[in-house]
Amino acid sequence: MIRMLLRVLGHEYARPVRRTVALMTATAVVEGLSYALLVPVLRALFGSRPEDARPWLIAFGAAVAVYAALRYVSDLSGFRVGTTLLRGMYRRLGDHLARLPIGWYSARRVGEVSVLASEGVLQAMSVIAHLLAPFVSACVTPLTIVVVMLAFNWQMGLAALVAAPVVAVIQIWTGRSMAAGDAERAELGHEATGRVIEYLQAQPVLRAGGRSAERFRLLDDSLREVQRANRRTVLSALSGAVGLTLVVQTMFTVLLVLGAYLALGGNIGAAEVLAILVLAARCADPLLSLSDIGGKVRGARSELARLDTVLRTAPLPEAREPIQPVGHDLEFESVAFRHGDRMVIDDVSLSVPQGQRLAVVGPSGAGKSTLLQLLARFYDVDAGAVRLGGVDVRAISTEVLMEQIAIVFQEVYLFDGTIEENVRLGHPDAGVAEVRAAATAARLDEVIERLPGGWATNVGEGGALLSGGERQRVSIARALLKNAPVVLLDEVTSALDPVNEAAVHEGVERLMAGRTVVMVAHRMRTVRRADRVVFLDGGRIVEEGGHDELLRRGGRYADFWEISMTPAAGD
Numbered sequence: 058m059i060r061m062l063l064r065v066l067g068h069e070y071a072r073p074v075r076r077t078v079a080l081m082t083a084t085a086v087v088e089g090l091s092y093a094l095l096v097p098v099l100r101a102l103f104g105s106r107p108e109d110a111r112p113w114l115i116a117f118g119a120a121v122a123v124y125a126a127l128r129y130v131s132d133l134s135g136f137r138v139g140t141t142l143l144r145g146m147y148r149r150l151g152d153h154l155a156r157l158p159i160g161w162y163s164a165r166r167v168g169e170v171s172v173l174a175s176e177g178v179l180q181a182m183s184v185i186a187h188l189l190a191p192f193v194s195a196c197v198t199p200l201t202i203v204v205v206m207l208a209f210n211w212q213m214g215l216a217a218l219v220a221a222p223v224v225a226v227i228q229i230w231t232g233r234s235m236a237a238g239d240a241e242r243a244e245l246g247h248e249a250t251g252r253v254i255e256y257l258q259a260q261p262v263l264r265a266g267g268r269s270a271e272r273f274r275l276l277d278d279s280l281r282e283v284q285r286a287n288r289r290t291v292l293s294a295l296s297g298a299v300g301l302t303l304v305v306q307t308m309f310t311v312l313l314v315l316g317a318y319l320a321l322g323g324n325i326g327a328a329e330v331l332a333i334l335v336l337a338a339r340c341a342d343p344l345l346s347l348s349d350i351g352g353k354v355r356g357a358r359s360e361l362a363r364l365d366t367v368l369r370t371a372p373l374p375e376a377r378e379p380i381q382p383v384g385h386d387l388e389f390e391s392v393a394f395r396h397g398d399r400m401v402i403d404d405v406s407l408s409v410p411q412g413q414r415l416a417v418v419g420p421s422g423a424g425k426s427t428l429l430q431l432l433a434r435f436y437d438v439d440a441g442a443v444r445l446g447g448v449d450v451r452a453i454s455t456e457v458l459m460e461q462i463a464i465v466f467q468e469v470y471l472f473d474g475t476i477e478e479n480v481r482l483g484h485p486d487a488g489v490a491e492v493r494a495a496a497t498a499a500r501l502d503e504v505i506e507r508l509p510g511g512w513a514t515n516v517g518e519g520g521a522l523l524s525g526g527e528r529q530r531v532s533i534a535r536a537l538l539k540n541a542p543v544v545l546l547d548e549v550t551s552a553l554d555p556v557n558e559a560a561v562h563e564g565v566e567r568l569m570a571g572r573t574v575v576m577v578a579h580r581m582r583t584v585r586r587a588d589r590v591v592f593l594d595g596g597r598i599v600e601e602g603g604h605d606e607l608l609r610r611g612g613r614y615a616d617f618w619e620i621s622m623t624p625a626a627g628d
């Protein structure tokens with residue numbers, strides 16, 4: 058378990074973890090020794106000279122004091138290392154998630170990772186802070202006591218020692234037999250949490266469609282499955298717990314009988330038998346707690362395995378010797394890209410000279426958004442190359458690439474913070490004047506004036522307090538503030554009210570000025586602002602040229618506008 062923890066976290070944490078394990082082991086040994094001192098104490102007290110117990114009592118007191126001090130230090134160390142590991146794990150997970158291709162983030166994954174990042178990490182990291190000390194104590198303290206018993210009376214020591222391998226076998230057997238059940242339970246638990254998230258998020262859709270009860274049944278079924286799996290786990294853990302209790306009881310009975318036999322034969326004093334039985338009783342509690350700790354450790358291990366799987370997912374490779382792009386022209390050379398088995402971009406070649414604008418048009422599912430995502434390297438191409446400033450995007454460092462590109466997505470995500478914080482995301486170090494200028498250029502200042510808290514107004518989770526058009530203005534202000542030379546624009550498809558539409562268009566116009574632009578266009582008004590147009594269908598370029606030229610040609614592009622033109626969609 059510790060080895061797995063270190064592999065997942067990185068070996069830089071090995072030293073503090075080892076030191077903590079050593080401290081906990083020393084604590085458990087001293088705990089065992091302090092109990093063991095009861096034997097000479099009791100022997101002296103019940104013997105002919107009770108005053109002989111004094112030095113042993115002093116030694117017992119000293120051992121207890123050392124144990125208390127060690128316990129304090131080792132618990133503190135466990136807690137400190139636990140929180141350090143927790144922080145380290147969050148950092149590793151955060152860094153890794155930021156490097157994973159966007160394609161990895163399906164809706165299901167987002168649910169899974171949310172659970173993993175909240176409960177999973179805490180559970181996995183609880184091993185060092187909360188489980189390790191009782192586990193080490195449950196194993197080492199009884200063993201220390203048994204060694205001391207061997208020193209006092211080898212027959213009784215040996216009888217107690219026989220229990221050790223039996224306990225170990227029961228632990229291993231329980232662990233193995235429960236591994237599959239634990240995995241199934243964890244899997245069902247994660248699925249149920251995903252369903253809860255889905256059910257909560259989809260409330261508006263479900264209510265509108267009158268399907269709340271139906272989806273709730275699915276959630277209910279999922280929760281019932283979890284309950285069944287929990288019951289199965291508890292039942293299968295029962296045999297291990299009962300086995301452990303039986304072993305402890307048997308050990309105790311054997312020691313009692315053996316002690317009585319030896320005492321009757323005159324080989325051992327009654328006081329020693331009593332003392333050894335007291336010691337044996339002290340072994341019972343930690344041994345019995347093993348089954349409970351074992352269950353918790355197995356839970357932590359399965360969460361750790363999940364974290365390991367996420368952390369092993371390969372991020373997009375970073376160039377060893379990154380190349381700085383020269384200029385900002387864009388180029389696709391024979392690019393092919395698949396989503397699973399489906400060819401989404403098929404042998405696409407195009408180029409956008411620096412400072413020019415390319416509009417990408419086509420039916421839904423043609424691959425338009427994917428084209429933008431390949432430019433921003435949200436995915437790597439399967440064949441061909443995407444170049445920025447003459448350099449393959451795979452050879453540019455992610456940081457530099459992201460500095461060159463500003464993206465305005467159809468779906469704007471705003472963080473639960475103030476408007477100002479959300480705009481600043483485009484350039485966190487920008488001065489107040491720059492932020493204000495970007496807001497004015499995006500016509501966001503009008504929105505801010507209307508808000509009660511002005512710039513300090515909280516936009517709510519996902520920007521819920523703003524309308525779609527207002528969110529778009531924030532996103533344009535962000536992109537303007539970023540001031541990147543390349544702009545990727547996925548046009549808003551939903552109809553905006555005339556005021557917002559005019560404001561968004563004005564903001565977009567300012568954003569595009571003097572920059573290299575690729576825009577997915579759904580409206581003819583937008584396409585007209587482009588220098589060139591490519592018409593995409595089924596991932597292939599079927600036509601390309603100027604807007605008027607393509608209309609004159611009367612091909613797919615002209616047909617497309619004819620069909621899709623409605624008073625709301627066109628000019």
Ligand SMILES: Nc1ncnc2c1ncn2[C@@H]1O[C@H](COP(=O)(O)OP(=O)(O)OP(=O)(O)O)[C@@H](O)[C@H]1O
Pocket residue numbers: 160396397401419420421422423424425426427428
């Ligand atoms: N993460 C994904 N996994 C699997 N398939 C995907 C994924 N994202 C997109 N696709 C598929 O790739 C194809 C192209 O999608 P893309 O979003 O690029 O199309 P689009 O032309 O932008 O469509 P729209 O105009 O409707 O937004 C679609 O068929 C879509 O189903």
